[in-house]
Amino acid sequence: MIYLDYQATTPVAPEVADAMRPWIEEKFANPHSPSRWGREAAAAIEMARKEVSEAIGLTGGRLAFTGSATEALNWALKGTLEKTKGRNRIVTVATEHAAVLDTCEWLKGRGFDLTRLPVGADGLLNLENVKAELDDRVAIVAVMLVNNEIGVIQPIAEIAELAHEVGALMLCDAVQGLGRVEIPEGPDLAAVSAHKIHGPKGIGALWMRDGVEPAPLIHGGGQEMGLRSGTLSPALCVGFGVAAKLATERRQSDHEHVEELWIAAGSSLMTDWIINGSMTQRYHGNLNICWPGVDAARIIAELRDVAFSLGSACASGSGRPSHVLRAIGLSDRDARSSIRLGFGRYTSKEEVLDAVNRIDAAARTQRGLAA
Numbered sequence: 001m002i003y004l005d006y007q008a009t010t011p012v013a014p015e016v017a018d019a020m021r022p023w024i025e026e027k028f029a030n031p032h033s034p035s036r037w038g039r040e041a042a043a044a045i046e047m048a049r050k051e052v053s054e055a056i057g058l059t060g061g062r063l064a065f066t067g068s069a070t071e072a073l074n075w076a077l078k079g080t081l082e083k084t085k086g087r088n089r090i091v092t093v094a095t096e097h098a099a100v101l102d103t104c105e106w107l108k109g110r111g112f113d114l115t116r117l118p119v120g121a122d123g124l125l126n127l128e129n130v131k132a133e134l135d136d137r138v139a140i141v142a143v144m145l146v147n148n149e150i151g152v153i154q155p156i157a158e159i160a161e162l163a164h165e166v167g168a169l170m171l172c173d174a175v176q177g178l179g180r181v182e183i184p185e186g187p188d189l190a191a192v193s194a195h196k197i198h199g200p201k202g203i204g205a206l207w208m209r210d211g212v213e214p215a216p217l218i219h220g221g222g223q224e225m226g227l228r229s230g231t232l233s234p235a236l237c238v239g240f241g242v243a244a245k246l247a248t249e250r251r252q253s254d255h256e257h258v259e260e261l262w263i264a265a266g267s268s269l270m271t272d273w274i275i276n277g278s279m280t281q282r283y284h285g286n287l288n289i290c291w292p293g294v295d296a297a298r299i300i301a302e303l304r305d306v307a308f309s310l311g312s313a314c315a316s317g318s319g320r321p322s323h324v325l326r327a328i329g330l331s332d333r334d335a336r337s338s339i340r341l342g343f344g345r346y347t348s349k350e351e352v353l354d355a356v357n358r359i360d361a362a363a364r365t366q367r368g369l370a371a
């Protein structure tokens with residue numbers, strides 16, 4: 001199989017699997033128990049916390065592990081609004097992940113006022129529009145760093161500054177940015193996920209600026225500084241830590257590799273494809289392309305040994321065209337003619353070239369053109 005779905009999830013790094021194994025097999029102690037074995041597990045978790053914090057790179061805050069980035073985003077939004085007095089507005093963006101948009105909708109159903117900012121045809125926010133929407137009733141502004149569908153990079157530092165000018169907090173969904181692009185200083189809260197950086201599934205984290213602590217969402221034994229109860233999995237935490245350390249160490253080489261793949265993919269695509277989203281403010285491990293009139297689902301069905309996606313993995317299979325592609329102005333028909341290719345550390349140039357050539361040939365055949 002040629003795996004080109006890096007935005008959905010990434011292959012687990014061999015170093016991660018090796019580091020996790022002892023914590024699944026012989027080192028099974030509860031990390032919250034005072035025994036020697038428990039303390040050893042707790043120490044491994046603290047090391048992982050340090051490694052994930054370093055990969056995030058933001059200063060003046062601390063990190064709590066969660067079961068996923070979805071949980072971290074739910075916690076950040078619901079927990080912040082629970083504590084905020086006198087402010088009942090949430091501002092977010094039409095192209096956010098469902099973990100943010102659906103949580104905001106849920107909050108709207110409980111009386112909060114929700115603004116979903118539009119983006120331009122390039123998928124980017126206009127800062128003047130953001131500024132115009134902000135006032136002293138806004139409690140939180142939630143904007144993602146790298147878009148999971150079209151790879152565009154929002155100006156997070158500038159948005160955080162605008163949020164702070166009106167006394168609001170800024171939440172950044174940094175899931176697709178971690179290890180790939182720098183997370184700019186500015187957010188008060190940032191959510192990340194291990195499985196997007198070659199770590200295990202089932203673990204995420206919320207970074208919180210000092211003094212900014214959303215009210216707990218999960219109550220119980222008081223783990224994670226009393227903010228997120230539940231026994232932590234040393235195996236998952238260690239796996240996340242090693243993945244984060246690798247992402248930090250390999251940042252430059254991963255970047256250079258992705259650039260090489262991006263150039264290879266671009267050079268072998270025929271001219272009929274249009275790239276969705278900004279060409280300049282973009283992470284190059286995401287190539288979202290559209291050939292109007294082509295049935296992208298049919299290409300996916302035909303190329304059974306190539307893994308790639310129609311839109312976001314979450315929306316795939318729902319039959320709904322991507323909300324992100326619609327937000328950048330694509331018709332439902334063009335959204336259905338769009339394909340997302342995601343590649344990274346373990347993708348070879350040959351794989352990208354082979355897959356792109358076959359996708360291109362399948363599209364040409366559909367259009368009645370010689371492949």
Ligand code: PLP
Pocket residue numbers: 007008067068069070071097099144146147148173175176192193194203204
């Ligand atoms: N935010 C973005 C941008 C994502 O791409 C994803 C995963 O698809 C999530 C949030 C949710 O992450 P998790 O799978 O850890 O819940």
